[in-house]
Amino acid sequence: MEQLLAYRDRFPILSDCTYLINHSLAAMPAAAEDRLLEYARMWRERGIRSWGEGWWDMPITVGDQIGRIVGAPPGSVIMHQNVTVAEMIVLSCFRNPGARNRVVYEDANFPSVRYLYQAQPELEVVAVEDDAAIVAAIDERTLLVPISHVLFKNSEIQDVEPIIRRAHEAGAYVVLDCYQSAGVVPFDLAALDVDFAVGGSVKWLCGGPGAGWLYVRPDLAETLEPTFVGWQAHARPFDFEPELEYAAGARRFLTGTPNVPALYAATAGYDVIEEVGVPRIRERSLALTGLLIELLDAAGFEVVSPREGRRRGGAVVVSTPDHAAVHRELGQRGIICDFRPDAGVRLGPHFFNTEDELRHTVVELSDIVASGAYREHAGAAARF
Ligand SMILES: Cc1ncc(COP(=O)(O)O)c(C=O)c1O
Numbered sequence: 001m002e003q004l005l006a007y008r009d010r011f012p013i014l015s016d017c018t019y020l021i022n023h024s025l026a027a028m029p030a031a032a033e034d035r036l037l038e039y040a041r042m043w044r045e046r047g048i049r050s051w052g053e054g055w056w057d058m059p060i061t062v063g064d065q066i067g068r069i070v071g072a073p074p075g076s077v078i079m080h081q082n083v084t085v086a087e088m089i090v091l092s093c094f095r096n097p098g099a100r101n102r103v104v105y106e107d108a109n110f111p112s113v114r115y116l117y118q119a120q121p122e123l124e125v126v127a128v129e130d131d132a133a134i135v136a137a138i139d140e141r142t143l144l145v146p147i148s149h150v151l152f153k154n155s156e157i158q159d160v161e162p163i164i165r166r167a168h169e170a171g172a173y174v175v176l177d178c179y180q181s182a183g184v185v186p187f188d189l190a191a192l193d194v195d196f197a198v199g200g201s202v203k204w205l206c207g208g209p210g211a212g213w214l215y216v217r218p219d220l221a222e223t224l225e226p227t228f229v230g231w232q233a234h235a236r237p238f239d240f241e242p243e244l245e246y247a248a249g250a251r252r253f254l255t256g257t258p259n260v261p262a263l264y265a266a267t268a269g270y271d272v273i274e275e276v277g278v279p280r281i282r283e284r285s286l287a288l289t290g291l292l293i294e295l296l297d298a299a300g301f302e303v304v305s306p307r308e309g310r311r312r313g314g315a316v317v318v319s320t321p322d323h324a325a326v327h328r329e330l331g332q333r334g335i336i337c338d339f340r341p342d343a344g345v346r347l348g349p350h351f352f353n354t355e356d357e358l359r360h361t362v363v364e365l366s367d368i369v370a371s372g373a374y375r376e377h378a379g380a381a382a383r384f
Pocket residue numbers: 081082083084085110112148150151152177178179180200212
């Protein structure tokens with residue numbers, strides 16, 4: 001624990017406030033600033049030569065670092081801007097699905113994922129109640145099963161193995177959205193035998209915005225032909241040939257010019273996550289969320305996220321009288337968190353948070369509710 005707390009110095013924002021929003025925009029490592037300066041230096045001093053000195057291959061080299069964190073072999077993860085783009089690339093491999101045109105997911109799937117599939121006229125979306133219902137809904141008409149590993153609203157870990165097994169039995173593909181699990185819950189994509197996986201970097205990976213990722217199972221990558229494609233996906237991009245010839249492996253799932261500055265910034269977060277190690281982060285996360293649940297129970301709050309460790313992701317969600325107003329008042333008291341409508345106030349401690357920060361948060365939360373201090377923000381529509 002002492003060793004983990006030594007990492008606090010590397011996250012400047014921790015000295016200014018109680019930062020419990022690592023499930024949304026995790027604390028920035030100071031090293032991210034140095035990386036961005038290094039990016040600017042390259043641009044300034046090396047100019048066009050920067051492409052050959054690392055920039056062009058960054059979607060692959062940075063993807064390999066993600067691969068080490070999520071148990072994917074080298075060359076199987078590539079970087080994109082966000083999950084929506086990554087899922088669109090997957091979707092673009094299945095343009096004329098015929099009778100196998102169903103997409104099965106659960107209601108609690110993240111909205112942008114839901115919207116993307118809903119917007120495809122050739123697909124029939126079947127939205128079900130929970131992870132167990134997904135297993136039951138998969139049949140030979142199912143093409144894709146885009147699921148969240150950890151649900152964004154209540155931080156519940158989903159039972160993904162039976163879904164993957166059933167999908168494969170029925171000939172369907174699974175797209176596992178690991179945004180809320182990567183960096184805080186250990187898992188191994190190769191062992192899960194999942195077909196595709198996606199995620200981003202703003203949350204537990206501490207990598208900031210603009211660095212989404214896509215994993216494609218290596219044997220599958222050789223056979224699929226994405227139709228959302230760009231010149232980075234060509235076998236010989238610098239020959240500028242008129243016709244498309246797909247690159248081998250995951251490279252064919254690239255599009256155009258990569259988001260270089262975001263990739264520079266992101267690796268600072270991945271470095272810390274790799275250094276600490278996800279199993280150690282998980283151990284600390286379970287201890288902190290366990291304590292938070294105890295404190296909230298003792299203060300008389302209703303915890304609406306899972307209690308059992310097996311189902312508990314990185315955040316704890318607590319029900320309060322007026323989520324938006326309570327969240328606003330917490331922010332004014334220097335406690336940074338968020339809320340989701342119909343769910344509650346989300347508190348997401350990372351490995352660098354302390355027990356005292358959690359005690360302080362619950363004391364303030366109790367005061368805000370008991371004193372009615374939140375009422376002055378009635379009608380608050382805070383989005384962040
Ligand atoms: C589970 C999950 N998926 C996806 C996203 C975001 O998707 P995108 O990268 O398209 O913004 C989030 C949160 O922002 C999330 O919690």
